[in-house]
Amino acid sequence: MPLICVxxxxxxxxxxxxxxxxxxxxxxxxxxxxxxxxDVQNALRLHFGVPLSDGRGYVAKSMENPDWSQxxxxxxxxxxxxxxxxxxxxxxxxxxxxxxxxxxxxxxxxSTLLNYPGLVVVADFPPGPGPALKAIASIADLNLVTMxxxxxxxxxxxxxxxQRMIGGPLNHRAGHYFLINQADxxxxxxxxxxxFMEERLGERLLGVVHRDESxxxxxxxxxxxxxxxxxxxxxxxxxxxxxxxxxxLGVKVGDGEVHASPKLSGx
Numbered sequence: 001m002p003l004i005c006v007x008x009x010x011x012x013x014x015x016x017x018x019x020x021x022x023x024x025x026x027x028x029x030x031x032x033x034x035x036x037x038x039d040v041q042n043a044l045r046l047h048f049g050v051p052l053s054d055g056r057g058y059v060a061k062s063m064e065n066p067d068w069s070q071x072x073x074x075x076x077x078x079x080x081x082x083x084x085x086x087x088x089x090x091x092x093x094x095x096x097x098x099x100x101x102x103x104x105x106x107x108x109x110x111s112t113l114l115n116y117p118g119l120v121v122v123a124d125f126p127p128g129p130g131p132a133l134k135a136i137a138s139i140a141d142l143n144l145v146t147m148x149x150x151x152x153x154x155x156x157x158x159x160x161x162x163q164r165m166i167g168g169p170l171n172h173r174a175g176h177y178f179l180i181n182q183a184d185x186x187x188x189x190x191x192x193x194x195x196f197m198e199e200r201l202g203e204r205l206l207g208v209v210h211r212d213e214s215x216x217x218x219x220x221x222x223x224x225x226x227x228x229x230x231x232x233x234x235x236x237x238x239x240x241x242x243x244x245x246x247x248x249l250g251v252k253v254g255d256g257e258v259h260a261s262p263k264l265s266g267x
Contacts, residue, residue: 001114002141002249003121009156009165011127014181015146017215019124020047021234022144024224025242026120027078029253034072034113036123037084038132040092044124045083048075049222057085059095062109069112082113099131106135114139120251129166140171141249144206147197149183149190154197174248177206179241184211207241209234 006019016039023035037044042057050073058071073081087095098105113121123140125133145160147153159165160176170176178201184190190211198205210233218228225235246253 055086143176
């Protein structure tokens with residue numbers, strides 16, 4: 001089933017929050033969603049109510065077990081989470097080494113999950129051209145590159161456009177698209193950069209998520225933006241982007257209701 005990669009050439013752009021709320025938006029439409037964390041910070045799980053003290057994940061076990069589906073957590077409704085988990089520096093290095101040097105390592109780990117009927121996978125990556133982002137290029141369906149409406153993001157735009165981010169295409173299927181996060185209409189530079197990117201990227205820009213304090217407050221409350229503030233600007237923006245993503249990938253949107261789903265594993 002479709003694999004969506006949320007990535008960025010720079011850090012601090014709100015990529016993990018985008019991945020989490022995109023997962024919620026797709027799940028709201030009746031789609032079963034698996035959110036996977038490839039970032040050692042292990043922060044994606046916190047958006048889905050997994051306690052800070054819960055260090056379970058797949059990375060520490062990945063050397064001994066080639067099937068990562070056993071480490072999926074069920075969060076309720078249509079969303080499942082595969083956390084990075086707590087790992088030692090030795091385990092992290094070994095994991096990244098396998099990603100970089102074994103071309104089948106990642107495909108084996110995700111095989112069961114990518115063949116699960118009706119499942120859409122949203123993967124969150126650390127910033128820059130890490131080994132996980134390079135390894136997943138051959139099986140990804142769409143990359144959503146998250147940028148800010150600032151000059152730093154603007155300066156890195158050619159890196160993505162000219163395929164210098166990982167030394168080649170981000171994926172070989174639907175390609176890559178862009179999202180501008182935290183656009184602030186009160187600031188001249190934010191308005192100017194947003195306008196420039198809209199003109200330059202055209203249809204490659206799937207949308208703009210406006211700066212909204214509800215996003216931060218929702219995360220603090222361990223809720224989605226749709227639960228915390230369904231009428232907020234950010235909720236509206238993300239909903240629109242999720243529909244465009246589903247359309248590009250040919251994913252059939254359901255009836256808008258969240259349905260109970262069976263566990264992907266006994267974990």
